[in-house]
Amino acid sequence: MLDRRKFIRNTSLATLGTWASIDALNARSSLFNNGPIRIGIIGTGLRGRSLASLILKRADCKLTAFSDIDPLAVAEMHKQIEKASAPKAVAYTDDPYAYRKLLESKDVDAVIIATPWEWHAPMSIDSMKAGKAVACEVNGAFSLQECWDMVRAHEQTGTPFMILENVCYRRDVMAVLHMHRQNMFGEILHCEGGYQHDLRHVKFNDGKQAYGGGVEFGEKGFSEAKWRTNHSVHRNGDLYPTHGIGPVAMFLDLERGNRMTYLTSMASPARGLHEYIVKKGGADHPNAKVRFELGDVVTTMIKTASGATITLTHDTNLPRPYSLGFRVQGTKGIWMDVNKSIYLEGISTYEQWEDAKKYYESHDHPLWKKYGSDAQGAGHGGMDWFVVNDFIEALKNNSPMPLDVYDYASWSAITPLSEQSIALGSEPVVFPDFSDGKWMKRKNVFANQE
C-alpha cells in the first residue's frame, strides 16, 4: 500500500481527483482485509474518549495509538483502554505536534481527530499526507483557503476522509429522509436547521469540571471552555453549522447534483454570555469586562443551485431548550422538528399537523432497523455509533465515504462566509465550487442501503 501511495503522489496532479481516490481505495483494500483496522485517536478529551469507547467495542478495529498534550486526557485514555481489557496503546504526548509522530507509525491505518476546532484542518491534512484514512470531528474552518487545502490534500493523496457529522444519522432525521426518498414530500424547496443549544455552562466552568460551576474560560477553564469560548469572544458568524447543514445536505443532494451557491447572514446583539458572567460570577469578576463579538442569534439564508433555500440558526448564548429546528418542505408536504409534526397533502387531515412519531416508527430507516440495537447506549442517542460505523464500513468495503471532503469543505465554509456577510452588513457572499464541477455528476450515496 505504501508503494501504491507513493505512485499516486508522484503522478502528475492533472490526472488526480475522484478516480485517483478510488484507485487508492482499491489499493488499500488488501490491508484492511488482513485484519482489524488499526486506529489512532488524536485528541482524547471527552469527545475523543467517547469515540474511543465505540472503537474499543468493535471486533473489526484496534485502538493502537493516541495523542494528546493534556496529562489528564492521556491518563484517562490509558485507564479506559485498560478497563476495556484492550491492549495498551502507544501515547504521543510531548507537544502539540506529537500527533505527527503518531502519523509516522506503521501500526496506524486510520485516525480519528477530536481536537479543538483550529486543529481539525491542519491535522487532517497532515494525516492524509501520511496516508492515514481520516475521520474528523465536526467544525473547523477559518477561511475558504483552509477548505481548499483540505480538498486538495484529499485529491492529491487519495486518502479516504470523512467528516463525523453524527446528526445525519439521527433516527428521526433518517426516517424523514427515508420518506423523502419515497417521494412523500415532492420536490424539496426549503429547509431549515441549526444549532440552538444553551452552551453557557459549556463555555464557562470552574476550571475543574466540564460543565458549569463557574464563569472561567481560556487558561482558567476546563475542557471546551479552554478553547471554544475564545471563538465567541472574537468571531461573529455561524460558528457551528454542520449539525444543521449536514442533514439538510442529504435532503437537498448538496455536492451531489446540487450545491450551495451563496449565503447572507445576520447577527443579533451579543448579550447572553456577558449577562451569564455577571449573574453567576458577579459584575466584578474579571471576565465581566470581556467583550463578546458573537451575536446571540445568528441567522443565515443559503441559496442552492436548484433554487431551494435553507435557513440556518446558530443560538448558543441564551436560555432555551435544545433544538436543531429542522424543517423540510416540499411540493407535497412538510416536516417540522420543533413541534415534531408532519403534514402530507392528501394523507393528513386538511390543514392539520400529524404527530410525526407515527411516521418515525412506520418509516424507520433500514439502517436503524438493522443496527438500532447495536447503537443502543452509544453517544448522542446512538447517532455516534452510526457515524463511526459508516466510516469503518466504508474503509472495509473500499466504498466512497458517505460524508466526504466536499461536504467538509462546503459545510465548513459556512462559518467564514457568514462572518464575512455579517461584517459586510449582510452582503451575499458566494460559495466556491470546491468540487470543481464534480457536484454535477456525483450521486447521493448516503444511507442508500435502503
Added chain:
Amino acid sequence: MLDRRKFIRNTSLATLGTWASIDALNARSSLFNNGPIRIGIIGTGLRGRSLASLILKRADCKLTAFSDIDPLAVAEMHKQIEKASAPKAVAYTDDPYAYRKLLESKDVDAVIIATPWEWHAPMSIDSMKAGKAVACEVNGAFSLQECWDMVRAHEQTGTPFMILENVCYRRDVMAVLHMHRQNMFGEILHCEGGYQHDLRHVKFNDGKQAYGGGVEFGEKGFSEAKWRTNHSVHRNGDLYPTHGIGPVAMFLDLERGNRMTYLTSMASPARGLHEYIVKKGGADHPNAKVRFELGDVVTTMIKTASGATITLTHDTNLPRPYSLGFRVQGTKGIWMDVNKSIYLEGISTYEQWEDAKKYYESHDHPLWKKYGSDAQGAGHGGMDWFVVNDFIEALKNNSPMPLDVYDYASWSAITPLSEQSIALGSEPVVFPDFSDGKWMKRKNVFANQE
C-alpha cells in the same frame, strides 16, 4: 372642523408632523362627541362586509355609506344592512372612482378601506385629503414612494390613519406581549413571524365561489382570485408581511424607539401554484401555461436599529397547516408559536419547554379580559373586534392611533424591499426612516391600558 383642517393645510409644511396631527385630533373631537361616528366602507367584498358587521353592531357607529363596483358586493351589503335593521346606506357604485363621491359626503366621518391591495394607498390618500379618518386593511405598497406618499398625506392633513392589522390583537400574542412588558423575556434580541397559509384555494376558484372548486383566476376568478393571484404571477417577494411584522413590531418597539434599518430576502423556486393547476385542472388547462414568479417560500431577514433581528417567512403556495410561526426570544426566555411553548430561565424546568397555554391564561391581556366576551363571534377569533374597536375608541378619545401611518409605511415597505433584494440576489436594501427621526422619541402606546 373643516375650517381647522384648512388651517392645518395652509400652515407651512415645516411645522407639521406629529404635533399638527394631535391638534387636528383635538379639533375633531367636538364632532365625534355629538353622536355616533358615521362610517363609510370602501370595498364591500367578503372582507368589507365582515368589517361592516362589526360596525353595524356598535351603538357608537353608524354605517352611512359604502362603495363598490361589483353589483353582487353592493347587493349583499344592502341586504346585510337591512338584515341588521339599520338605516339604508348610500351606495356609490358607478365606477372605480365612485369612492371619491363618498368622500365628498358630509354624512361620513371615517372610512374603512377593504379593497384589493393596489387601491389601499390611493384611496387612503384621497380619504385623508378629504378629511375622513381612515382605517385601512392590511397590505399595499408597490414602491417606497407610495409609502412616503401615505406618510406625507397624513402629516399634511392631520387626518387620523390606522392600519387594521388584526394579528396584533391575537389573544396569545397579546398575552405574551403582556408578559414581555413585565420583563419576563428580558431584552428581546430576535423575533420571527410570517404568513404561512396554503392559499391555493383562495388564489384559484371556479369563478362562482370564493374558495376552490376550480383553477380560475383574474377575469374568470371570483373574490380574491380576481385580483390577488395576479401578484403571484408577477411579483417575487414577501407579498403579505404585516401579519408577521405587526405583532413583532409591538415587541421590538418599531417606530417607537427602534426601527427596521435593512433587510435581505431569498425566494425558493415557484412550483406550488403551477402544480395545483395541473393537478386540479389538468395539464391542458390554459392556466397551466402561466408562469408564476412568486417563490413558494420567501424568507426575509431584517435588522433593527437596536441590533435585534427578525426573520419573516411568506409561504402561501404549498400544502401546509396555517401558522404565523412567531418566535420572541430575549435574554431571559423564549416563546415559540409553532410548538406553543415557552421557556423562562429560572422558572421553567431546565432546558424543558413549558406548554404556553398556561401562560396564555395566567397572563391574559387586560384588554382581552375586559372585552373578550364582546369580541366573541367576531372574525378571526375575535381579533377583528379588537382592531376595529381600537380605531373607533381612538377616534372618540382623540388619542393617537395605536397602529399608525408610520407602521403602515415601514411594514408595507417590506414588500417592495424584499422584491428588490431578491431581484438583486439577496443584496441588503435599506429602509427609509419614514418618521424623519420621530421614531427616536415616539412611545409604544399599543394596548398599554394594562
